[in-house]
Amino acid sequence: MIMGFFDRIKKAFGGKDENAETEKYDAALEKSRDSFGARLNKLFANFRTVDEDFFDDLEETLIGADVGFETAVRITDELRDEVKLRNVHDSNAVARVIVQKLVDLYGESGKDEDNSLHFAEEGPTVFLFVGVNGAGKTTTIGKLANRLHKEGKSVLLAAADTFRAGAIQQLQVWGERDDVPVVAGPEGGDPAAVVYDAVVRAKKENTDVLIVDTAGRLQNKVNLMNELAKIKRVIQRELPDQPAEVLLVVDGTTGQNALSQAKEFNQTTEMTGLVLTKLDGSGKGGIVLAVRNELHVPVKLVGLGEGIDDLADFEPTKFVYGLFKGLIDAPETEEEEK
Numbered sequence: 595m596i597m598g599f600f601d602r603i604k605k606a607f608g609g610k611d612e613n614a615e616t617e618k619y620d621a622a623l624e625k626s627r628d629s630f631g632a633r634l635n636k637l638f639a640n641f642r643t644v645d646e647d648f649f650d651d652l653e654e655t656l657i658g659a660d661v662g663f664e665t666a667v668r669i670t671d672e673l674r675d676e677v678k679l680r681n682v683h684d685s686n687a688v689a690r691v692i693v694q695k696l697v698d699l700y701g702e703s704g705k706d707e708d709n710s711l712h713f714a715e716e717g718p719t720v721f722l723f724v725g726v727n728g729a730g731k732t733t734t735i736g737k738l739a740n741r742l743h744k745e746g747k748s749v750l751l752a753a754a755d756t757f758r759a760g761a762i763q764q765l766q767v768w769g770e771r772d773d774v775p776v777v778a779g780p781e782g783g784d785p786a787a788v789v790y791d792a793v794v795r796a797k798k799e800n801t802d803v804l805i806v807d808t809a810g811r812l813q814n815k816v817n818l819m820n821e822l823a824k825i826k827r828v829i830q831r832e833l834p835d836q837p838a839e840v841l842l843v844v845d846g847t848t849g850q851n852a853l854s855q856a857k858e859f860n861q862t863t864e865m866t867g868l869v870l871t872k873l874d875g876s877g878k879g880g881i882v883l884a885v886r887n888e889l890h891v892p893v894k895l896v897g898l899g900e901g902i903d904d905l906a907d908f909e910p911t912k913f914v915y916g917l918f919k920g921l922i923d924a925p926e927t928e929e930e931e932k
């Protein structure tokens with residue numbers, strides 16, 4: 595049973611040779627793999643048999659790998675039951691059950707409906723991007739606009755971060771690079787007015803996708819949340835079913851901070867998905883699992899590098915394979931063969 599499951603993961607990962615995304619996942623997760631894998635290896639080297647001390651150490655290892663406290667406890671508890679049920683003692687086999695549990699947190703299907711971006715059936719689709727400064731919001735918008743434009747969709751960008759000096763210009767540079775128009779107003783101007791202009795233009799020109807960049811920080815949190823609410827109202831007055839996505843961008847290198855940031859945003863803004871950036875520079879890839887399990891918000895996109903093409907749809911099987919490649923590829927043990 596276990597091998598069948600891993601075969602499916604391997605197939606999902608290696609099945610699309612033409613897809614450069616697979617290689618990117620692989621390369622980007624090297625750091626996470628090294629740190630997580632090294633921790634697990636140490637754990638398994640220290641234990642020959644799987645006993646209660648092993649489970650305590652496993653829980654600590656998972657917490658240390660940034661999968662989050664609740665997730666770590668849940669996995670360890672479920673694993674304890676599973677090990678009893680299957681009567682597994684071999685630590686390699688247990689390692690594989692851990693991997694299986696991690697994939698289960700996302701569903702085995704690899705890329706389900708929930709993990710994909712939603713588009714309007716007709717009329718403009720609006721994606722609203724939120725998140726603190728420096729998380730990679732503008733870069734992600736630039737990469738996504740490029741991808742959608744290449745797919746043949748018409749794209750419009752709205753520079754509604756009028757607060758941070760240079761933010762408008764940064765988005766305009768991306769607009770030029772992607773060859774997509776940008777609606778902007780004066781620095782310090784009303785962001786909702788920029789969004790209104792952009793929505794009207796998108797409707798008039800029948801634009802496929804309007805992507806709105808928003809401020810990551812204002813004078814205070816209440817102002818920021820009020821502004822995001824106002825922007826949403828402006829969009830919904832013109833396009834009642836939009837925005838299709840409110841995407842929170844978080845910096846994957848910050849581990850647990852990314853999780854608490856997401857929790858805070860989630861209390862005030864209803865987000866539909868998360869973008870986890872800088873996974874390539876992070877040893878904390880485990881955070882992806884924490885986000886889904888503790889926030890119940892799907893990760894929809896991941897940033898795998900600084901380049902224009904380094905944005906991928908989040909695909910759990912690719913992700914988990916990238917993280918635990920060594921473990922999954924290892925030959926099956928005698929116990930598993932039985």
Ligand SMILES: Nc1nc2c(ncn2[C@@H]2O[C@H](COP(=O)(O)OP(=O)(O)OP(=O)(O)O)[C@@H](O)[C@H]2O)c(=O)[nH]1
Nearest residue numbers: 727728729730731732733810871872897898899900
């Ligand atoms: N390695 C790596 N770097 C990234 C990724 N995404 C963004 N960056 C870098 O992170 C830095 C910050 O990105 P920005 O897009 O300016 O951040 P932002 O959230 O828009 O910040 P504000 O415009 O201040 O709101 C830039 O140097 C980006 O090149 C990624 O996936 N991998």
